[in-house]
Amino acid sequence: MDLFAYAPAPESRDVVDIRPSYGLFVDGAFTDGGGEPFKTVEPATGEALAEVASADAADVDRAVAAARRAYETVWGPMSGRDRAKYLFRIARILQERSRELAVLESIDNGKPIRESRDVDLPLVAAHFFYHAGWADKLGHAGFGADPRPLGVAAQVIPWNFPLLMLAWKIAPALACGNTVVLKPAETTPLTALAFADVCRQADLPPGVVNIITGAGETGRLLVAHDGVDKVAFTGSTDVGREIARTVAGTRRRLTLELGGKAANIVFDDAPLDQAVEGVVNGIFFNQGHVCCAGSRLLVQETVADEFLERLKARMATLRVGDPLDKNTDVGAINSAAQLARIADLAEAGEREGAERWSPPCDLPGRGYWFAPTLFTGVAQSHRIAREEIFGPVLSALTFRTPQEAVEKANNTPYGLSAGVWSEKGSRTLWVAERLRAGVVWANTFNKFDPAAPFGGYKESGHGREGGRHGLEAYLDI
Amino acid sequence: MTSDQRVDVRKTYKLFIGGAFPRSESGRSYPVTGAEGGFLANAARASRKDVRDAVVAARKAFPGWSARTPYNRGQILYRIAEMLEGRRAQFVAELRDAGLGKGAAGAEVDAAVDRWVWYAGWADKLAAVAGNANPVAGPFFTFSTPEPTGVVGSVAPDGPLLDLVSALAPVIVSGNTAVVVASEPAPLPAITFAEVLATSDLPGGVVNLLTGRRAELAPWLAGHMDVNALDLTGVAETDVKPLAEAAAGNLKRVFRDPVRADAEDPGTARMQAFLEIKTVWHPVGV
Numbered sequence: 001m002d003l004f005a006y007a008p009a010p011e012s013r014d015v016v017d018i019r020p021s022y023g024l025f026v027d028g029a030f031t032d033g034g035g036e037p038f039k040t041v042e043p044a045t046g047e048a049l050a051e052v053a054s055a056d057a058a059d060v061d062r063a064v065a066a067a068r069r070a071y072e073t074v075w076g077p078m079s080g081r082d083r084a085k086y087l088f089r090i091a092r093i094l095q096e097r098s099r100e101l102a103v104l105e106s107i108d109n110g111k112p113i114r115e116s117r118d119v120d121l122p123l124v125a126a127h128f129f130y131h132a133g134w135a136d137k138l139g140h141a142g143f144g145a146d147p148r149p150l151g152v153a154a155q156v157i158p159w160n161f162p163l164l165m166l167a168w169k170i171a172p173a174l175a176c177g178n179t180v181v182l183k184p185a186e187t188t189p190l191t192a193l194a195f196a197d198v199c200r201q202a203d204l205p206p207g208v209v210n211i212i213t214g215a216g217e218t219g220r221l222l223v224a225h226d227g228v229d230k231v232a233f234t235g236s237t238d239v240g241r242e243i244a245r246t247v248a249g250t251r252r253r254l255t256l257e258l259g260g261k262a263a264n265i266v267f268d269d270a271p272l273d274q275a276v277e278g279v280v281n282g283i284f285f286n287q288g289h290v291c292c293a294g295s296r297l298l299v300q301e302t303v304a305d306e307f308l309e310r311l312k313a314r315m316a317t318l319r320v321g322d323p324l325d326k327n328t329d330v331g332a333i334n335s336a337a338q339l340a341r342i343a344d345l346a347e348a349g350e351r352e353g354a355e356r357w358s359p360p361c362d363l364p365g366r367g368y369w370f371a372p373t374l375f376t377g378v379a380q381s382h383r384i385a386r387e388e389i390f391g392p393v394l395s396a397l398t399f400r401t402p403q404e405a406v407e408k409a410n411n412t413p414y415g416l417s418a419g420v421w422s423e424k425g426s427r428t429l430w431v432a433e434r435l436r437a438g439v440v441w442a443n444t445f446n447k448f449d450p451a452a453p454f455g456g457y458k459e460s461g462h463g464r465e466g467g468r469h470g471l472e473a474y475l476d477i
Numbered sequence: 478m479t480s481d482q483r484v485d486v487r488k489t490y491k492l493f494i495g496g497a498f499p500r501s502e503s504g505r506s507y508p509v510t511g512a513e514g515g516f517l518a519n520a521a522r523a524s525r526k527d528v529r530d531a532v533v534a535a536r537k538a539f540p541g542w543s544a545r546t547p548y549n550r551g552q553i554l555y556r557i558a559e560m561l562e563g564r565r566a567q568f569v570a571e572l573r574d575a576g577l578g579k580g581a582a583g584a585e586v587d588a589a590v591d592r593w594v595w596y597a598g599w600a601d602k603l604a605a606v607a608g609n610a611n612p613v614a615g616p617f618f619t620f621s622t623p624e625p626t627g628v629v630g631s632v633a634p635d636g637p638l639l640d641l642v643s644a645l646a647p648v649i650v651s652g653n654t655a656v657v658v659a660s661e662p663a664p665l666p667a668i669t670f671a672e673v674l675a676t677s678d679l680p681g682g683v684v685n686l687l688t689g690r691r692a693e694l695a696p697w698l699a700g701h702m703d704v705n706a707l708d709l710t711g712v713a714e715t716d717v718k719p720l721a722e723a724a725a726g727n728l729k730r731v732f733r734d735p736v737r738a739d740a741e742d743p744g745t746a747r748m749q750a751f752l753e754i755k756t757v758w759h760p761v762g763v
Contacts (some may be wrong), residue, residue, distance in 0.1 A: 009567045013721045014687065074575075080729045110666035127616065142606070155704040192730070206694065232606050237728070240728065240729060241725050244721075244724075244728060245722045247719030248718055248719075248722040248724070248725060248731075249717045249718025249719075249721050249722070250718075256728065258728070281683075408620075413727065428759070432755075432757050435755075437755070438753065438755060438756065439755070439757075439758070440755060440756070440757045440758070441757075442757060442758060443759060443760055444617065444758055444759070444760050447613075447615070447617060447758050449611065449613035449614055449615065449619070450615050451611045451612050451614070452611040452613050452619050452621065452756050452758070453611070453621050453754050453756050454756065455754070457626070457753050457755075458627075458705065458728070459727055459728045461728065462728065462730055464754050467611055467621060467756075468607075468609060469621060477746065
């Protein structure tokens with residue numbers, strides 16, 4: 001039973017206007033697609049929201065040609081100062097329309113409104129604002145006096161942070177003087193298409209940003225296209241491998257931001273309540289649909305029992321349900337396919353001998369949902385300790401010494417992120433130094449900022465996004 | 478028979494793995510000839526197993542080498558330059574055997590020593606140039622710093638010495654460990670260079686040198702799941718694609734240097750290609 005009864009506090013859907021069908025945004029205009037249109041579904045209800053065009057090979061050709069033309073005639077020759085002004089405009093329009101876009105994101109993706117409103121949208125606008133400032137200062141970024149853009153960038157993004165991943169891709173590409181063809185994920189195309197309208201409101205020259213929708217085949221056509229100079233992908237490691245093979249031996253530059261299986265390490269001297277909050281945020285933020293999610297809890301044996309007890313008590317207060325309810329902590333799983341994958345891995349966890357626990361939790365009758373889940377007694381060999389689940393499932397392991405913690409944390413082909421919880425500064429830095437991961441959060445987790453580079457070691461990908469380092473991905477150096 | 482001419486003691490050219498000089502486990506060798514076509518020596522013809530042994534040695538050496546202070550790595554690299562300079566005459570002779578004229582051989586050795594000294598000085602400056610604090614919008618101290626990517630597999634170009642130096646120094650200066658396939662036509666100076674490394678306080682396994690057939694060895698290096706990055710500078714244009722495809726298996730960083738080894742300023746791209754940027758966050762508060 002709830003300690004407190006919460007009345008529903010739904011955010012109004014009136015601010016969004018979802019059309020029955022959407023086209024491709026190519027060369028500044030919405031056009032039909034040659035492929036079979038598909039439906040985007042609202043994860044919280046399982047019902048179709050809109051029909052979306054699918055780009056075929058001819059559409060990809062058209063989009064790449066438009067981007068090439070815009071690169072050669074407008075965007076390439078334009079001064080950095082003027083490019084900056086367009087990006088500042090976009091940042092401002094995103095701020096102005098942030099509530100609309102947040103609601104649309106929550107409807108199409110299933111993430112809680114509190115998150116899309118307070119995390120995603122502010123970061124989206126900040127990303128454009130930050131990179132706008134770089135556009136006329138690239139000669140000071142440490143990549144030579146007058147670094148040149150690459151040309152046309154093909155960008156394929158995932159469904160977990162649809163608009164934020166778009167911002168991570170488009171803002172630096174445009175700031176550095178490239179034009180883009182971007183493909184959003186097939187389950188979450190709506191905010192990218194709304195962004196096309198933002199570009200129009202900003203009077204961005206046609207062809208600088210092209211948004212083409214479609215499934216995996218559209219993405220394959222785009223990254224394999226001879227007319228692009230750069231491929232940027234965020235998504236699963238398996239698809240990343242396929243793209244790396246496609247791009248192998250060509251002149252196309254490649255950056256990849258792929259999967260993760262991050263360790264969140266809690267030492268016995270950590271402030272336990274703060275660490276509980278951090279661990280909860282690390283794995284249940286965005287339903288665990290986060291490549292850098294802290295999906296492996298490594299807790300020091302001496303405090304494991306106490307910590308897990310507090311963690312369970314905290315998990316019992318998580319509110320799972322309507323993404324548009326402002327009280328919701330954990331929203332809907334993005335798709336039926338993802339739900340099936342999470343359920344499959346959770347079953348494997350039980351089968352392999354780990355102990356499964358979830359708080360009592362009423363899940364809505366329709367839509368895609370998965371209760372926050374904790375596995376204890378997990379061995380490193382278990383699938384739930386090795387494979388990316390990409391859902392609200394935490395695998396808890398224990399350790400005795402800092403050396404053992406580091407060894408277990410690094411015992412994965414991934415290397416995107418990690419967390420350390422300790423009040424001892426020297427120990428924190430010692431551990432942070434040894435973790436083979438691109439982002440280390442100490443006494444915090446899942447913090448993002450356009451000024452801080454993000455990206456992985458090992459099989460979590462190539463290159464960085466954000467900060468000064470992120471510019472390198474879009475410059476010819 | 479009488480003769481006042483002494484019969485010289487010739488060197489057996491072997492591989493350099495884990496700080497030791499083993500023969501190829503395959504027992505194979507191949508004849509190396511000089512510019513005139515005359516026999517110089519038999520070089521070891523390394524096998525797939527030798528590649529694997531070299532990767533194991535490089536992986537084992539990685540934690541220690543990457544944990545050395547940059548100052549210490551810089552000192553060891555400088556020591557390598559000292560040892561190289563000390564053997565100047567030997568290298569000039571070997572380069573002349575490999576077909577270089579007297580002036581060219583001397584110039585190549587000088588350039589190799591100078592390049593090595595240039596890289597030695599980078600060890601404790603790279604993080605200052607490639608890293609920075611991140612001005613984030615919140616109460617956090619955030620910094621990004623470069624770290625070595627791990628085990629780097631390199632296929633060195635044909636050049637006997639400067640190409641090798643240019644492939645090796647930028648890899649190990651930042652704390653990576655290396656497995657290098659040496660020049661196929663002129664492998665002997667590479668093995669003599671290994672003797673320089675072996676007497677320079679460079680920990681065993683940081684550099685592992687293989688001689689043999691590039692086409693035979695490169696695919697095993699490219700497909701090895703415990704190699705983090707691949708330098709294909711010494712590979713023919715047409716061979717890049719299959720090797721880069723094999724490298725995708727564990728998403729190796731693939732690099733191919735467009736800068737000629739004899740460029741006046743090699744730039745930092747080759748060092749940066751084998752770095753990872755780590756971003757660390759910590760809250761600020763009382």
